Amino acid sequence: MTDVLAVADHRRGELRDVSYEIITAGRQLADETGGDLHLAVISGTVDDFADKLNREGVDAIHTVSHGEEFNHDVYTQAVTQLYDELAPQYVLTPNSVNGLDYAPAIANQLDLPVVTDTIDLDNDGETLVATREMYGGKVETTNQLEGDAVVTIRGAEWPAAEGTGDAAIEAFDADIDEDAIGSTVNGFEEVGGGDVDISEADLLVSVGRGIEEEENLDLIRDLADALGATLSSSRPIVDNGWLPKNRQVGQSGKVVTPDVYIAIGISGAVQHVAGMKGSDTIVAINTDPNAPIMDIADYAIVDDLFDVVPELIEEFDE
Ligand code: FAD
Secondary structure, eight states, X not given: OOXXXXXXXXXXXXXXXXXHHHHHHHHHHHHHXXXXXXXXXXXXXXXXXXXXXXXXXXXXXXXXXXXXXXXXXXXXXXXXXXXXXXXXXXXXXXXXXXXXXXXXXXXXHHTOOEEEEEEEEEEOSSEEEEEEEEGGGTEEEEEEEESOEEEEEOTTSSOOOOSBOOOEEEEOOOOOOGGGOOOOOOOOOOOSSTTOOGGGOSEEEXXXXXXXXXXXXXXXXXXXXXXXXXXXXXXXXXXXXXXXXXXXXXXXXXXXXXXXXXXXXXOOOHHHHHHHTTOSEEEEEOSOTTSXXXXXXXXXXXXXXXXXXXXXXXXXHO
16 A cells, blocks of 8 residues: 556647656655555557656556547546555646546545645655645645545656656556446637647747737747747736737646746746746846846846847847
8 A cells, every 4th residue: 555556647649748747756755655656548549658658667557548538537437446456555646637627536436635736745654745835836835644645746846757667568457337428528629829738838938918018919929930939928918818828827827847938028926937937947038127037037138128029039030
């Protein structure tokens, strides 16, 4: 009863980055409890996913081949059956749209506590201390859990597992009750903004309220084009209806981890920073040298964006 069962996440045929991060979190926890790390890969191209996820630290990979896309009922049934089979102490799921969909259901069915959106986990051999943020990241709380538990982990809080592993890959013969599947995926319709997924972008040009008017967004689009970057924004831009919701970075938007994040006319409110602090290099362009974004920026240009951005476009166009 010291093992960890982590569940991989995928969407539209691609593994999500958090699938590699959950291996790191799960390995750390399994080392602390003295158990093994099992990884579940459910639906999609499971054999291909299992090969990709066979990284250092994974002891066993269990594949459940059932449909292409995430399905609440399939995941709930498969994970609860894996729990019965493997008897792990902890079930780890990503704190993603999918993970948050089935984690409470499996906790309910297994009569286990669930703690969501954790950013740190520490087991001293008896108690699991799970750290979460509250009040938009202003406060950290610790939750102490005795015994088995279901835990969701926030993306970008653990590094991705690397190195090739030698885990045994086994097909798990889950007994999926088709009559209990209450929903089916008939297709996808993207919300405005196309199928852009800012959480997967390497280079983000992000715009905030400093842009003042919707028409001025073209300037930022030109910079993104010149750099080959993806456009994202702070919440006011989305609230104004200037960009679609899938471009919003932050607590109530998406968590992003690009190599470079360029924040233009963004103050760096805690709710925004919660979504981009995992970026490798942060560049801020802001007239206010005391804006909170300056505290986390690696490079800052303290100047008017309407002067700086055209110069950058000219420079990069060359
Ligand atoms: P502002 O805070 O107004 O900052 C504008 C910045 O532009 C300022 O720093 C200013 O100095 C600079 N500026 C102005 N003119 C220029 C110029 N000409 N050149 C250069 N710089 C200039 N926010 C998010 O972003 N994402 C979220 O997911 C999110 N979730 C939230 C959830 C909750 C529950 C709540 C309460 C709030 C949330 N917010 C979120 C809102 C957040 O609190 C801030 O209000 C928001 O991030 C501010 O956006 P901003 O930085 O674009 O605007």
